[in-house]
Amino acid sequence: MSEPHAIVLSVNGRAVDAKVEPRRLLADFLRRDLNLTGTHIGCEHGVCGACTVLVDGRPARSCLMFAVQADGCEVVTVEGLAGEDGRLSPLQQAFREHHALQCGFCTPGVLISLTSLLGASPDPDEAVIRDVVSGHICRCTGYQAMIDAARAVAGRGVPGRS
Amino acid sequence: MKPAPFAYHRPTSLSEATVLLARLGEAKLLAGGQSLVPMLNMRFLGPDHLIDISRIEELAFQKLTDEALHIGAMTRQADLLASPLVRRHCPLLAEALVHVGHQQTRSRGTIGGSLCHLDPAAEIPLVALALDAVLTVVGANGERQVPMSEWPAGYMTPELAPDEILSAIHMPNVQPDEGHAFIEFARRRGDFAIVAVAAVLRIGPGGRIRSAAIALGGMGGTAFRLRDAEHGLIGALPQSGEIRRAARAVVQTDVSDDAYYTGAYRRHLGEVLVERALLRAAERASGGGRHV
Numbered sequence: 001m002s003e004p005h006a007i008v009l010s011v012n013g014r015a016v017d018a019k020v021e022p023r024r025l026l027a028d029f030l031r032r033d034l035n036l037t038g039t040h041i042g043c044e045h046g047v048c049g050a051c052t053v054l055v056d057g058r059p060a061r062s063c064l065m066f067a068v069q070a071d072g073c074e075v076v077t078v079e080g081l082a083g084e085d086g087r088l089s090p091l092q093q094a095f096r097e098h099h100a101l102q103c104g105f106c107t108p109g110v111l112i113s114l115t116s117l118l119g120a121s122p123d124p125d126e127a128v129i130r131d132v133v134s135g136h137i138c139r140c141t142g143y144q145a146m147i148d149a150a151r152a153v154a155g156r157g158v159p160g161r162s
Numbered sequence: 163m164k165p166a167p168f169a170y171h172r173p174t175s176l177s178e179a180t181v182l183l184a185r186l187g188e189a190k191l192l193a194g195g196q197s198l199v200p201m202l203n204m205r206f207l208g209p210d211h212l213i214d215i216s217r218i219e220e221l222a223f224q225k226l227t228d229e230a231l232h233i234g235a236m237t238r239q240a241d242l243l244a245s246p247l248v249r250r251h252c253p254l255l256a257e258a259l260v261h262v263g264h265q266q267t268r269s270r271g272t273i274g275g276s277l278c279h280l281d282p283a284a285e286i287p288l289v290a291l292a293l294d295a296v297l298t299v300v301g302a303n304g305e306r307q308v309p310m311s312e313w314p315a316g317y318m319t320p321e322l323a324p325d326e327i328l329s330a331i332h333m334p335n336v337q338p339d340e341g342h343a344f345i346e347f348a349r350r351r352g353d354f355a356i357v358a359v360a361a362v363l364r365i366g367p368g369g370r371i372r373s374a375a376i377a378l379g380g381m382g383g384t385a386f387r388l389r390d391a392e393h394g395l396i397g398a399l400p401q402s403g404e405i406r407r408a409a410r411a412v413v414q415t416d417v418s419d420d421a422y423y424t425g426a427y428r429r430h431l432g433e434v435l436v437e438r439a440l441l442r443a444a445e446r447a448s449g450g451g452r453h454v
Contacts, residue, residue: 003169028164045199046196049264049266052266060269064195065199069195069214135352
């Protein structure tokens with residue numbers, strides 16, 4: 001009854017053809033089938049935000065989506081943020097400069113959410129940045145440095161994605 | 163954890179979805195998935211079939227008429243939050259939506275999904291209850307309208323037959339003499355509310371209250387209205403004494419202790435939030451009622 005479905009999607013700009021069991025979570029599809037292990041899995045019920053990816057330009061929990069639902073969609077993971085040559089995006093660079101990561105577990109999700117915010121509104125105020133970061137749990141309690149990094153990029157007129 | 167196996171169906175029209183639902187038996191509808199998928203991951207649910215209604219275009223719309231803002235059940239919460247129509251004609255919903263999960267879940271979460279999941283602390287059902295919204299449900303035998311007051315049949319159980327689909331929500335348009343307020347208290351942003359309150363007041367030409375609606379969520383198995391207190395406010399001036407008396411009605415409600423909070427704590431919180439919400443609604447009603 002749960003036969004695999006053929007899906008076609010774009011992941012970080014590359015076309016992907018695959019067959020997936022319906023219950024395959026998008027997060028597991030990215031990590032196990034595509035070997036894109038930058039997307040982390042924390043709580044598996046949509047609360048922690050570690051697995052956040054962009055689906056058709058919007059941040060979404062990849063643990064709350066089945067891969068089959070991403071059929072025809074454009075998915076961007078943390079691996080898609082840096083340039084082809086490996087150069088960090090301005091937001092990633094700012095994270096580095098502001099020490100905005102400690103253990104790094106939550107970082108991929110936070111980068112995705114903030115990249116989406118900075119793409120939609122290049123100069124968000126701190127309240128908006130805090131609201132977006134509130135959708136992520138950082139157990140190192142490093143929120144302030146993430147907000148500082150986002151503030152540093154905001155207003156420069158450069159998108160978060162290189 | 164990972165969900166148990168299921169078969170996946172993706173109809174592209176509402177009629178196709180109703181036929182599938184009637185035929186498949188042990189099936190669940192998948193809309194935005196922000197409440198259903200956690201339950202599947204934790205294996206609280208293990209349906210044989212999932213019917214993904216997210217690509218049914220006729221279920222995602224916002225349409226304004228003279229009476230109401232009509233919203234398709236598959237409309238994403240993020241789209242409603244960004245909607246000028248919602249901000250202007252249903253400002254109570256706009257005010258409540260910022261409390262619904264996080265930006266990262268509102269991108270996929272839908273208005274209809276929240277109404278069908280019917281968590282007792284959820285914001286969208288509370289708004290629908292305070293506004294006397296009407297819901298359209300569609301089944302193999304046609305469609306019917308359900309007033310929001312009759313929608314909760316019990317704890318997380320809507321008045322919806324297994325072969326029916328919620329297709330649209332009709333929110334009455336804000337009136338010029340109306341003021342609203344949505345206030346909730348949670349320990350962290352995006353958490354379920356410990357208590358949430360939606361209030362709507364209409365104030366007549368003499369400055370007296372013409373109608374009142376007070377809805378409370380997080381207090382027991384279903385959201386409810388404080389009907390007696392609402393009646394008590396009609397004809398009164400929206401002053402702090404009258405409003406405090408109305409808010410006292412929360413003390414009489416029946417809320418039991420749970421693993422996190424005592425009933426007494428929730429009643430106290432409810433009373434404080436009802437008072438604040440009524441004061442804010444009254445202030446906005448006198449100011450023209452068109453504020454978010």
